[in-house]
Amino acid sequence: MSRTVTRYLLPAFSTILYTSLLGPAFYYLWIYAGSGNANFFYAITLVWSLGLIVLQTDVLYAILRDELEMKRPGVKGKDVKQI
Secondary structure, three states: OOOOOOOOHHHHHHHHHHHHHHHHHHHHHHHHHOOOOHHHHHHHHHHHHHHHHHHHHHHHHHHHHHHHHHHOHHHOOOOOOOO
16 A cells, blocks of 8 residues: 655645736736736745745655665654654
């Protein structure tokens, strides 16, 4: 039975979905409506980048954890502690 070792999949995908919906809206307000400014669009791209970094880090952790559990079956399901 395979188990997932990702930890932050829901917050990462929620952040990316949130910014994917707000990004075009902020762009429209900034360029076409003239009621927004560049700071709104800049802030949403920072949040989008944060979501991608969290997603990338989570996937990398899952890959490394899976490889560790394949090499050492005794650590399967145990927490990893940094020394």
